[in-house]
Amino acid sequence: MRYAFVARQRTRYPLRLLCRVLAVSVSGFHDYLHRQGRPDPEAVLRAELRTIHAGSRGTYGRPRMVQALRACAHAVGHKRVARLMREEGLRGKAKGRFTPRTTDSRHRQPVADNRLDRRFAVDSSVLAWVGDITYIPTREGSLYLAAVLDLRTRQVLGYSLCERMPDDLVRQAFLNAWSASPVAAGALFHSDRGSQYASSAFTRTLAAHGFEPSMSRKGNCWDNAVAESFFATLKNEEVTGVYATKAAAHAAIASYIHGFYNPARLHSALGYRAPNDYARELRQAA
Numbered sequence: 001m002r003y004a005f006v007a008r009q010r011t012r013y014p015l016r017l018l019c020r021v022l023a024v025s026v027s028g029f030h031d032y033l034h035r036q037g038r039p040d041p042e043a044v045l046r047a048e049l050r051t052i053h054a055g056s057r058g059t060y061g062r063p064r065m066v067q068a069l070r071a072c073a074h075a076v077g078h079k080r081v082a083r084l085m086r087e088e089g090l091r092g093k094a095k096g097r098f099t100p101r102t103t104d105s106r107h108r109q110p111v112a113d114n115r116l117d118r119r120f121a122v123d124s125s126v127l128a129w130v131g132d133i134t135y136i137p138t139r140e141g142s143l144y145l146a147a148v149l150d151l152r153t154r155q156v157l158g159y160s161l162c163e164r165m166p167d168d169l170v171r172q173a174f175l176n177a178w179s180a181s182p183v184a185a186g187a188l189f190h191s192d193r194g195s196q197y198a199s200s201a202f203t204r205t206l207a208a209h210g211f212e213p214s215m216s217r218k219g220n221c222w223d224n225a226v227a228e229s230f231f232a233t234l235k236n237e238e239v240t241g242v243y244a245t246k247a248a249a250h251a252a253i254a255s256y257i258h259g260f261y262n263p264a265r266l267h268s269a270l271g272y273r274a275p276n277d278y279a280r281e282l283r284q285a286a
Helices: 002-009 015-021 026-035 043-055 062-071 078-088 167-180 200-208 221-237 246-261 275-285
Strands: 128-136 143-150 156-162 188-191 212-215
Touching: 002 015, 002 026, 015 026, 015 078, 043 062, 043 078, 062 078, 128 167, 128 221, 143 167, 143 221, 143 246, 156 167, 156 246, 167 200, 188 221, 200 212, 221 246
Parallel strands: 128 188, 188 212
Antiparallel strands: 128 143, 143 156
């Protein structure tokens, strides 16, 4: 009788709320519909919803779920997807407020002007890469991650992990990016004012590859917001705790960047397309 009442009222109230009030399970209700010979008209959509959510590593919330389902030819709206996610017990990972780390710019190396000047839009005429450093905790000690992103595609072009923060950490990340995606001379490389990016070795590397340096204003982390945002996403979706070993951290970061972020994660700045897909579209349109 409880399931019959839920069936009558589900168009007026959220299914999960009805089941909780009547102390029955959502899965039990669907079993009831099946026994009654009343197939759930949203069964296919629910299955697709669960598959996409699992494929996102449990990170997608309503906006990305809507876009992913529409890409699979499902005509869905935000309210419907929100309801189905509630009923299926699915939730995204909301990005917490990110407090950028403070960069130690107390060094005597030359500091470049802010040539990028917050021109972060993917359709900007400015060709630019951005770089930054963050730490990755493990039970064997911290690792430091330097990453390089393309502003046009939001792809992580290259990265480097090290137990310390030597100048070569950022240089190696840049060279990895260059190896994956060389560009014509005249591009900008934007970073904070940290000593690694201001070092003579890194400056020479940029010049040798035709890049012009650009640096954030002193104490203004938002001048490098795209790189900061990537690290916030990484910490929210992958680095959610302390890795058991440094080897495990290396493997997890590689899997996240190459197995999910670049090829599959829908990016709002790209019209909810994955970075690799967007880059491919740019190449085809050129």
